[in-house]
Amino acid sequence: MTRGFYIGRFQPFHNGHRSMVEQIAADVDELVLGIGSADDSHTVRNPFTAGERIMMITKSLVDYDLVTYAVPIEDLERNSVWVSHVQSMSPDFDVAYSNNPLVIQLFREADIDIRQSPMFNREVLEGSEVRERMINDGDWESLVPDAVVEVVDEIDGLERIQMVSDSDSNGE
Ligand SMILES: Nc1ncnc2c1ncn2[C@@H]1O[C@H](COP(=O)(O)OP(=O)(O)OP(=O)(O)O)[C@@H](O)[C@H]1O
Numbered sequence: 192m193t194r195g196f197y198i199g200r201f202q203p204f205h206n207g208h209r210s211m212v213e214q215i216a217a218d219v220d221e222l223v224l225g226i227g228s229a230d231d232s233h234t235v236r237n238p239f240t241a242g243e244r245i246m247m248i249t250k251s252l253v254d255y256d257l258v259t260y261a262v263p264i265e266d267l268e269r270n271s272v273w274v275s276h277v278q279s280m281s282p283d284f285d286v287a288y289s290n291n292p293l294v295i296q297l298f299r300e301a302d303i304d305i306r307q308s309p310m311f312n313r314e315v316l317e318g319s320e321v322r323e324r325m326i327n328d329g330d331w332e333s334l335v336p337d338a339v340v341e342v343v344d345e346i347d348g349l350e351r352i353q354m355v356s357d358s359d360s361n362g363e
């Protein structure tokens with residue numbers, strides 16, 4: 192039995208993340224999705240809470256033939272102990288997945304098997320592009336799983352991100 196660990200902020204969970212999960216699913220029996228920056232929300236970069244991101248991920252992956260666990264991981268001031276912090280919060284895992292250079296470096300230094308994946312349609316499948324479209328009433332729905340559209344609707348997420356974006360541009 193192999194268990195993987197995939198870390199990201201998932202603000203929001205989009206079709207690039209979903210493609211990465213599909214690719215990882217070929218390698219592992221179970222997958223932990225680490226919800227990074229779990230302590231942050233209500234900002235333009237991190238509009239959604241850890242709980243809201245758990246809903247997005249759980250509902251998006253419900254039909255997959257893969258056991259998944261979504262685990263919130265708060266940020267720490269000290270990069271040097273971050274991997275131990277991750278391990279203390281997550282079910283044990285055999286292999287980690289990320290395309291983030293700092294994350295890759297930290298896992299490598301801890302002698303943990305860390306794998307990257309190709310970027311899928313990165314011109315548009317990027318969290319910042321999805322958030323930009325949410326703020327400007329663009330077509331963000333086509334970039335995320337249907338379940339994410341439903342969660343954003345349930346939590347009035349568009350109103351939230353537009354409000355925090357306005358506060359940001361007013362220097363509040
Ligand atoms: N289109 C994609 N294809 C493959 N991997 C992706 C894609 N988008 C993001 N990832 C990877 O998923 C992980 C989590 O990404 P993250 O939650 O930061 O999303 P992001 O799209 O990079 O968002 P942001 O623009 O908010 O930084 C990272 O390792 C990132 O490189």
Ligand SMILES: NC(=O)c1ccc[n+]([C@@H]2O[C@H](COP(=O)(O)O)[C@@H](O)[C@H]2O)c1
Nearest residue numbers: 198199200227228266267269270273291
């Ligand atoms: N010192 C730390 O707290 C630390 C170090 C490396 C990565 N992280 C987190 O891991 C996550 C990585 O995800 P992204 O690839 O989406 O950036 C982010 O939430 C980032 O803040 C935290």
